[in-house]
Amino acid sequence: MSNYWTKRRLSRRTVLRGSALSGVSLLGAALIGCGGDDDSPSGGTSTATGGGSGVVTTGTPAPSADANVKRGGEVILAGGDLQRLDFQATISTPTQNASSLVYSRLVRYDPYTGANDYGIIPDLAESWEVESDRITFHLKQGVKWPNVDPVNGREFVASDVQYSYERVATDGPEWVHAYKMDPISSIEAPDDYTVVMNLSRPSAGLLSDLASGQGMGLVPRELVEADGDLDTRWIGTGPFMLDRWEQGNRIRFVRNPDYHEDGYPYVDAIEWRFITDSSTNLANFIAGQLSYYALPSLEALRQVQSSTDAMVQTFANLGGTHKMFNVREDGPNPALADVRVRQAIDYALNRQDILDFVLGGDGNIAGPVMPVGYGDWSLSPDEIAELHPENLDEARALITAAGADGLTIEHDYGNTSAFSEDEAPIMQQQLARVGIRLELLPRERTVYLQAQVDGNFSFQGIGMGGYPDPDNFLYPVFHSTGSKNYGGVDDPELDARIEEQQGILEHEERVEFIKNLDRDWKDYLYRIYTVYPNTHQAWSSQIVNPFQPKGWDWRGLQAVAFK
């Protein structure tokens, strides 16, 4: 089995360079190698057809449009309210999630692999070739925009892709996804079904970015020209159409009868209800009002397991709360610019205790930049524990060596972060053991955001979600020109390493590079990572074809049905 598998992968690799191959979920059974439960094309698989991305998938085989599946019904989910509808001009996660139902992309993530496996499969691009200076996409033919004004059922063509991404790249403070287009110097449409993106530099993560539901939906020019923006109407080639958005209440989608993938979607409608209160959410799921719910805690999981027969799944969350240092020499606490002080803090923490108290043991210990469970990219939990142990003597020695005895550090965080609220007092106790006084400063969220961007903090708790590509964890945050480098990191050596990994298109090589960077993270420590929570999600037992939402992509709802 493994021979067959390895052979296949090798041959793919020689043909395609720069395939944005992301990791394989640790929780899926097989790593690179056997498994035997995936690529066999039974009833439609999740591997790419035609030339593809060399995706490696494990997990359940994907469903195909099956005539025996019962059609109809409404899927109901809970989530936050959208800020505005124009997903290219906002960061709002609910907006991005919603856009993935109505708008197609060039490529998308495979929803039937593990939660942290960002394997790429085709969407409107049937195949593509990745080279170091350009990516060429071959589009599916015969896809039509809906038969409404102003598109009137015309065919989707290459110039639509051009237009969409040029709009994403608009220069202005609100165009928050423009930076993803940075590696692209120009987009050409040599014919109606071919798109060529010329790159200014090789980018291992670009394909992954294009697959994400974040701002990458393909839009028709006529709509934007008619309305001025995407805030009023939504017209896309996706499986659903926007029915209505009742702010503060819900957003509702109905089936797109002209969807280009025959047979899909099965359900008549999707509804996202904006329920902000977690105990209300839980109560609603238990009472059978929601089809899916991402459970906020182990206790909620137990409650669901004891009260319902829902299908529950647990996996490592790639998102968590990092502790960010302001390392500017002229910052509020210059002592933190000394790496020894930061190392001391790292040594003084007992991550197991934090895990036990704050999360009830429901999560993983962290330390290096890449979280546990991030496919190939992660170091093993044992190695992480070895690299970031608790060592009070070492901590004290480092503090003295740095001349920082009796140090006081202000730890601020947004007061809506339940995690920080719980973790901060524990850290306070732990750091006190080595003579560091941690002052806790919960801030109103908006004030906290302001302080973050303006650099008015010393040691701040900052939440960050999971991203499909390791570069997302590195470049924007730690590169001296990174757009989210709030801590003022200016480390030429780290800059060089980050730039280097961006250009490594060969997967194995890149994995090793990233891991070595992680092993050396103790020398940088611009952010400290303590623990990451697990995520639990529950699907109602009435649901057929549950999938894994990931990367702001909820397209899997097209194949969901009711028993």
Next chain:
Amino acid sequence: MASSVEPTTPRVMAQGLTSASKASTARRALRLARRKPLGAVGLGLLAILCFVAAFAPLLAPHDPYESISGARLLSPSFEHPMGTDNLGRDLLSRIIHGARISLLIGVFAGALGTVGGLVVGVVSGYAGGWVDSAIQRVVDSMMAFPGLILALTLVATLGPNLRNVMIAIAVGSIPGTSRVIRGAVFSVKEEDYVSAARALGAPGWRVAVFHIIPNVMAPVLILASVAFGTAIIAEASLSFLGLGAQPPTPSWGVMLSGPSRRFMTDAPWMAVFPGLAISLVIFGINIFGDALRDVLDPRLRG
């Protein structure tokens, strides 16, 4: 001006107070307690609150801030009579220390608000004329501002911590309090002893301090007792919205909001006990205030 809520005339209340002070205090108190058993109960509850608050460090079995290893989310037991919270802290100890904070909030925020209202009300009522009109304009506008939202805005401006919460609550209650006091001042202003003092040439502020204020003490006391309770609930509400005292401070409001709601189904004691504590204290304050009102307003006496 008819927009104030005044169920009894302060003038009459003032008379009741002065005549009552002639009897022996202790005997009077005992008589009252027997006649108004509910009021006595209320006072008792408040006395317990004060006692617990005063001796909190001695009474609490554990450190309210200490996370005890392996003690996460324990249900009530002999070791932890009220259970533990999600960070392994003993709930009973937190409740006991929380009494301090509640007492602090009730007294300071309540007192601050009442004193502020007293000053504004006396100045406005006594000065009359355009000063009164001007102040009332501002008071009108402030009263039209929804209370919770006003407090929220103040806390957002100053920063969410206990001290600012007390300031915000106090400021929020000043307009309403000043209205009632102003009405009382109007009545007292016309009394003979006031005219006499002025005829004797006493300057305005002397009259205000030595003659007006003592004679509006009845409504002031009632307002103060109400303010005490309102302040405690206001703090709990603000904490619920995330803008009150901040964790890990063991204020009952904080304990009632955040984590207790997250763990509601798993560890209901986290919310039950703080909620019970707040409810008991407010209950005590309310029935005590009721009795106080009955006593100070002789028209309602039997």
Next chain:
Amino acid sequence: MQIYVARRVLNIIPTLVGLSLIVFLMMRVIPGDATDVILQESPTAVRKDELRAELGLDRPLHEQYVLWISGVVQGDFGTSFWTNRPVLDGIQRTFPVTVELAAFASIVALIVALPVGILSAVKQDTLWDYLGRSISIAALSVPNFYLGTLVIVIPAVLWKWVPPVTYRPIWEDPLANLQQFWLPSLVIGASASATLMRMTRSALLEVMRQDYIRTARAKGLAFQTVVMRHALKNSLIPVVTIFGALVAGLLTGTVITESIFNLPGLGRLTIDAIGQRDYPQIQANVLLFGLVYTIANLMVDLSYAVLNPRIRYG
């Protein structure tokens, strides 16, 4: 009478102008602004200043105020910073919810409070009185949100039942609407009825001790007639006052209940807008609250004058 009414109505204007100034200034004093929130977690957050200029937040304060107020007078309340849609959209969507909640809660309060209050007064100092007073004080003492949380979570765990969480306007789907509203109405109505009950009781007690009531009883009129016809009518004044204050308070104070029961009302919109520093939305909402409050007061004063012709304020 007409002059009095006219004067009171005109008085609303300076009150609202004062309110507009207060809210305008207060908002700008709070640290942080809309750009911090709109661009949160965005890579373009460092370009806040550009967005600030787009939103007009870099202009001098008096200019911003004049711009806003002149729009208001013409009926244009501006565009929300957050949603990019007219501010009135938000109000149109949320105000009916709050009104409905306040209305139902008021009805609950009336239905419960009046009979209990009357009974308590008539049977003063008996067991019924103590019981009534204790229960109503207990209802007052339990924090709203505590009660609300209990009321949602306990049935969910025990009986797998939750109140519906999606709002349907009452004119669209009355049944679904009532199914959502009855529980929060009860929760708020409980504490409102407690206040009203106590006021009813004390007002009735006060009136019943009046000389003319004693006279009527001495004349031998049935107790029932005495209470119903004479005492009640005259005790209405303070009850009306407090009811007016209650309604005004309900309309402006439903924030927390709206959060717990997921009602998309004006209170919640305002709290969210404050967090988002959405100045146009906040300012418009507060003005509306102020208008509601002052109109409620006006109605109370007018009913004062109607109920007791002896009360006239020149």
